[in-house]
Structures are given as C-alpha cells and as structure tokens.
Amino acid sequence: MNVTQIFLASTLYGAATLAAGIDAGAFPPAHRRILLTSNHSVTHEITPGLTGMPGFDALRPRFDEVRDWNAVIAPQHPSVWTPRPEDVPLWERQLRAAWGLGEDRVELVVESLQVPPAQGLCQVFPGAAVDVYADGLMSYGPTRVRLDPRIGMRVRRVLHLDLVPGLEPLLLTEFGVRAQSLPSADFLKVLAELTAYGRPPADVGESPAVLLGQYLAALELISAAEEEDLHVEMVRGAYARGHRELVFKPHPSAPAAYSRRAEEEARRLGARLTVIAEPVLAETLYERLRPALVVGCFSTGLLTASELYGIPVARTGTEAMLERLTPYENSNRIPLVLVDALLPDLAGADRLPGAGGDLPALVAAVGFTMQPRVLADRRAEAERYLAAGPTPETARYFRRRRLTALALPGGVPARLSFLPRNPAVRRAGRRHLRRFPVLRRLL
DSSP: OOEEEEEEESSHHHHHHHHHHHHTTOSOOOSEEEEEEOOOOTTTTTSOOGGGSTTHHHHGGGSSEEEEHHHHHTTSOTTTOOOOGGGHHHHHHHHHHHTTOTTOEEEEEESOTTSTTHHHHHHHSTTOEEEEEOSSGGGGSOOSSOOOHHHHTTEEEEEEEOSSTTOOOOTTGGGTOEEEEEOHHHHHHHHHHHTTSSOOOTTOOSSOEEEEOOOGGGGTSSOHHHHHHHHHHHHHHHHHTTOOEEEEEOOTTSOGGGGHHHHHHHHHHTOEEEEOOSOOOHHHHHHHHOOSEEEESSOHHHHIIIIIHOOOEEEOSHHHHHHHOOSTTOTTHHHHHHHHHHSOBTTSOOOOTTTTSSHHHHHHHHHHHHOTTTTGGGHHHHHHHHHTOOOTTGGGGSOHHHHHHTTOTTSSOGGGTTGGGOHHHHHHHHHHHHHOGGGGGGO
C-alpha cells in the first residue's frame, strides 16, 4: 500500500524544522509528501502566507506538492475550524478525492496538536498515525488541554530541536509518547539555504546587537505601551554593554509603530538602530550578520542563538512577565521559565547556561502546577522538588495560591494543610469562583 505523508506548517521556522527532519531521515520513505500550509493571521485574505515568505523556495523541493488549508476550508478560519463529528466521513472522502489519495495510508506530521488546524486535520483522517513536531520552546511544557484519547493515542513521536540539552519535552507524555530530537547540523544546513533569498539588511556594521520583538501585546500579556517600553530597555541595555550598532527584528505581525520609541532612544544615546522590515527568520539574521549579542524577552530565537550558533545572549523583562502572566496555565510559562533560568539578565550579572539547577525537576514541577490533571502522574516529582525548598530564584516560578489549591509544599502552613482537601472548604471555594470568575486568573 502506498503511503502519503501530509506535513502541516504555518511558519517558516516550522517548515524549516520539517525540512531538516526530512534531510536527517527522521521520516520513513513515502510515496508522496504533501506540505499543507496554513495562514493563521486574522486578516489571512490579505496577509502573505508561508509560501510568500523569503526563503520558502529553498524548502519547496523537499515536498512533492504544496496545498493550502485556508483554501480547503474557506470561508472558515483555520485557527477555529474543526469538522462536526457527523461530517468527518464526508470530509475524508472529499479530501482523498481532491488530493488524489485514493486508498493510500495517510500519515500526518503536525504542530500544536491540541488546537486547530492540527486537531481538525487529525479528525478528518481518523485512521492516520500522527507525528508532532515542536515549533519553538512550548514542547518542553505540558499539553495545554486534556486531549481526546482518540487523537492522543495515535501520536508516535514528538520531534523537537535540542535547544535545551538534557531536557525532555513534557508535551504528550501523558500518552507515553517518546521524544526524538532532530540533528542540529541538519537544521543549520537548512537555515543556511534560506540566506540566499531576500534582501540583506543595508548599511549594518559588523557584529551588531540584534534585538528580538515578540508582539506580546497581541497575546494580551502586556499593553502596547509596555511592549514599547520593553524595546526601549533592550536598546538601553545593549548600549550599556558597549554596543553602538543595533538591529531590531520585530515580530512579523507587529505594527510599525512598535519600533518608533526604540529608534528615538537609539538616536538619543548616539547609537544606530536598523529595523528589519522584511519578514525573515531571526536565524537568517544570525547567518547574515553574525551578531555579537542577541537580546529578547523569552523568544525561542534566544535559545537558537545560544545553542546552535554560540552567540552571546541576554534576556530582559522576564521577571515582570513572570508576575503578570495569566492564567497560570498559560502555555508561555515554560518558555518564560527556561529563558529566565538559563540566560543572563541584560542589566545584571552574567549567568552561565545551566544555572537553573536541576532543570528537569524544575520544569516537571512547574508543568504539574500548570496542568495537574494532564500530568497527574508527575505529582510525586513536584512534591519532592517543592518539599526540598526552591531557591529564592526558582521560588518565583510558583504562586503560593496555586500551591495551596493543589495541596503542594510551599502553599499554606503545614498546620493548615487539611484545608485544601476539606470538602466544606472546597465547596465554598467553588461557590466563590462561580460568583467571582476573576479569581480564577489569580490561581
């Protein structure tokens, strides 16, 4: 029987990860390989998608054909649409006919399995085996929701770049899914191919400091004004470290206004700031510019710079983000903890990578407090870590209210530890949460 592999990608970084996996032989031979692209932009009708990104043509030859998921489900948006259960046989029959799949055995390779479009594609092909690949640091955190076993039990592997050596992803471990790292050398080879496309930044001096924007306001993590303040702090911090040549790489979806205050601050200090208007990967800039420093909040680009390119990095704004990130189970929490624990602060003393102590134990404990039902079998690990007493630095990764609600060490004093398990107290707590939903954001 012929095998058709369908690779779902929404970003150039994700497509590059898939290309590296194909080059490394991480996927078994197949009769056909289809790249299914998905544009998640709110205004996807007028926003260029993956195939319009500079460098996509370098990745294209790895696949037999490219299909557009947005066109398949139009006018529905790929970030919200999934098929109705009764319509699944119709959708599978339609796509098998439209894509010429016939009776082929279908294998799916997707990202972010817990949400559309990946979840919808897995529902359309209910008999397909599934591989999940990591597009960034979120795979080190727990699965965001309790996944339907009819999907979770079909997952064979979680493929990821080894951005934090020695740390295994928590994603989908509740189903016993094994993690497999992709060779860094193959990923770097793919990234080097992308540099031949697009226009190199003009008039940028040697060894600049690269500042990474993340568009945190769009995720409602901070306000637009606070995000601009963060960019200004990046400029000041890089200048204080002796850098006069600065390059700001905004998030592709960020408004142009987000860089204006940073430009004004650079002029005031006497530094030169170049804003990269072209939607290129941060890694492409690393290849082209060979920066002396990379600065960001908790971008995956910080870890790729440090681990894959050996570039000095620094973080800023992570302490404030730890205090404000809501709800507690926000999937950005693990990337934020990793960057804060491993990388030096832009304005403080340098800290060598690995300074996070027992990082696997820390991540398991934070992951359990985020998703205690999903990671129920990790409770003992979390209790051991918290009972040993986190250091003053790592204690800020946990909220006392959360520990109290989960009856974990570090919550209420021991003499009151019966309270979280007391039925009357729990009923009263649920009653107050129903009356005051805002309290959920504090837990």
